[in-house]
Amino acid sequence: MKIAILGGGTAGFIAAAHMTRYFPQARLWHIYDSRIPTIGVGEGTTPRFPLWLNEVTGVGPDEIATRCGATVKLGSYYEGWGSRNADFVNRFQPPRLYGYHFDAGRVTGIIGDHVRATRLDARVTSLETLPGGVTVGFEDGSHLDCDYVLDARGFPPGAWTQAPEDPDIIRMDWIPTGRAMVRRLPPSAETSMSRSIARPHGWAFQIPLQEWTSCGYVFNPSLSSDEEVLEDFDAFLEDEGAEPTEIRVRVSFPNFMRRNWFDGRIFTIGNAASFVEPLEATAIGATIMQVRTAQRWMAEQDRQSPPDKDAVGFANQTMRSYVLRNSLFIAWHYACGSRWDTPFWDLAARSLERAGKHRYLKGHVQAMTDFLDVGRDLPGAKIGACTEQERWEREILPKLTKYVPFGNFSELNFAQVGHGIGYYDADKISAGGGVNG
Ligand SMILES: Cc1cc2nc3c(=O)[nH]c(=O)nc-3n(C[C@H](O)[C@H](O)[C@H](O)COP(=O)(O)OP(=O)(O)OC[C@H]3O[C@@H](n4cnc5c(N)ncnc54)[C@H](O)[C@@H]3O)c2cc1C
Structure with missing residues (x-):
């Protein structure tokens, strides 16, 4: 061959x-x-x-x-996402996986x-x-x-x-981002999670490697200019106590x-x-x-x-x-907005609504509704906090009902993100998966 x-x-x-x-x-x-x-x-x-x-x-x-x-x-560790004003974790499941x-x-x-x-x-x-x-x-x-x-x-x-x-x-025009700037920061003390931090123009990631931390700002180039993003990127790094460094990569992505x-x-x-x-x-x-x-x-x-x-x-x-x-699971992360009330988050919060309008997504949006429902009844924060495999098998495994994944993600990921962003706190959830009211 x-x-x-x-x-x-x-x-x-x-x-x-x-x-x-x-x-x-x-x-x-x-x-x-x-x-x-x-x-x-x-x-x-x-x-x-x-x-x-x-x-x-x-x-x-x-x-x-x-x-x-x-x-x-x-x-992944989420900061500033959703309506609850509380950080949360989406831990790989089960916890023996890394x-x-x-x-x-x-x-x-x-x-x-x-x-x-x-x-x-x-x-x-x-x-x-x-x-x-x-x-x-x-x-x-x-x-x-x-x-x-x-x-x-x-x-x-x-x-x-x-x-x-x-x-x-x-x-996938329902995904609200399309550009990133990436810098290198000194190494972090905590390396076990990628951080995703909500910012006015999008979100920043921090990926902790041994010798440095890779830090990127992901945004929508039709809503924010590079200069605006750079200004907020510097402000963010200053808040973090990190010295701003040169942009290493400036990359647009489809x-x-x-x-x-x-x-x-x-x-x-x-x-x-x-x-x-x-x-x-x-x-x-x-x-x-x-x-x-x-x-x-x-x-x-x-x-x-x-x-x-x-x-x-x-x-x-x-x-x-x-x-x-x-892509639907990712779009859903934005459903409850963030601590920032900006044009980016306004557009991002409607990502699932936009997805629901595509004919080839109808069946998948419908299938996702089941996962959203199941996630509601699972203890999201407890799942995210469970680090021991044996305890997980005793306390989390018996609560599973679906066993099949949705793309790469299970009902346990839905529970962690859904409770984390405050999705289940909302009064009404529309059929398309977006939050009303
Ligand atoms: C901001 C950002 C962050 C990301 N973060 C993550 C992440 O955390 N995790 C993750 O899994 N993924 C992430 N990705 C995706 C990441 O880019 C891919 O996972 C990965 O790099 C795969 O790239 P690739 O090999 O497909 O393409 P490339 O790295 O673009 O490689 C293309 C190769 O093809 C060759 N080539 C091109 N044209 C020709 C030609 N005509 N003839 C011969 N050779 C050719 C080039 O020389 C090159 O070697 C991220 C992407 C972006 C934009």
């Missing part, structure tokens, strides 16, 4: 290591253009990443800490040690799916024929443009997904396939879902025959549902 992996960012390296591990007999090419930089952000993960990393490379917390400045992440905070620049080095592929430094200019495989075309006119391609070349140009309407791209992320031969992976703003750090987890699906597909399909259309449709629908549901 011949497989080409395109892209040298986090997603490309995850895909290349995964293919190395599961297809030791395959001929692999890892192709990326060193003239095109990686995005350089993406420093917090869900528990999917440590589980994947250990399974595929054998690397655990000690090695990633030493080589990548990583710290163990137990969840993610990492890591240096996005160094993590590809660790993963790269476990890639065995022919490395090509070249620009890919075309991909053509044929009945029996894929042809990868290069800038110099040469080409490579493969059975499968994993395409992790970062955000596709179509994810940015508003018109003409590209039927392959779903733009909230989008491809309607079809694969056609039976080409799998789009990572930011090439979808992105939902950084709240809850879902992107690397989605990448892992994609490479696992690709691996199963390649192992099970007869690669000499054209792909089964129904199976392709099903795989596309499953991934669509996963990403759209994550």
Whole structure:
């Protein structure tokens, strides 16, 4: 079997290591253009990443800490969100699970040690799916024929443009943010949680690594200028007692997904396939879902025959549902506003209402209503405070009723966020999931 992996960012390296591990007999090419930089952000993960990393490379917390400045992440800590004026935690469930905070620049080095592929430094200019495989075309006119391609070349140009309407791209206009500025601060004493702090123009994140804390301000560029955000960013750092530093990354991002992320031969992976703003750090987890699906597909399909259309449709629908549901859970965090009464929070508080108007989201909004209901009856603060697995099994596990996740999130995440933002304190909750009155 011949497989080409395109892209040298986090997603490309995850895909290349995964293919190395599961297809030791395959001929692999890892192709990326060193003239095109990686995005350089993406420093917090869900528990999917440590589980994947250990399974595929054998690397655990000690090695990633030493080589990548990583710290163990137990969840996210929210400050200033919602109507209750109280901080809250969304802890990974169950509490034995953990993610990492890591240096996005160094993590590809660790993963790269476990890639065995022919490395090509070249620009890919075309991909053509044929009945029996894929042809990868290069800038110099040469080409490579493969059975499968994993395409992790970062955000596709179509994810940015508003018109003409590209039927392959779903733009998630219900997500209220689209830009971030990122700085580096001195290391924090507390490293077990990513912090998400509500600010007038959006929210700030703090991702505590061993050698520094990565601090970003996420906002909506059509509501606030870079200058306004910078001013508040400085004010925030001053409140925190941290010296303002230079902006390290200033990055715009599209909230989008491809309607079809694969056609039976080409799998789009990572930011090439979808992105939902950084709240809850879902992107690397989605990448892992994609490479696992690709691996199963390649192992099970007869690669000499054209792909089964129904199976392709099903795989596309499953991934669509996963990403759209994550986007709804993220949009819901804004439902009760924050301590700031600003145009950003006014728009953000109506995120779910906007989502409910999209026809392809109707079923997912309906499914979410069940999770919202179940979350109401669960003790959100107690779940967030429970750090011991044994106690969790005794006191929290028996309260579960659904067992299935909504995207990446369970009823226990709904309970923590819902009670945390004060969603269940509101008098009336509309069918679309927004808060009335
Ligand atoms: C502000 C912000 C914060 C984020 N925080 C998180 C987080 O906490 N957790 C998380 O999971 N995710 C986060 N993300 C998402 C993060 O960007 C991705 O998880 C991750 O970096 C994957 O990027 P990538 O590998 O898909 O693409 P990129 O890093 O953009 O890599 C693209 C690669 O493709 C190559 N390439 C491009 N075009 C060509 C071509 N034509 N030919 C050959 N090679 C090509 C480039 O050289 C590069 O190597 C964040 C994103 C933003 C914007």
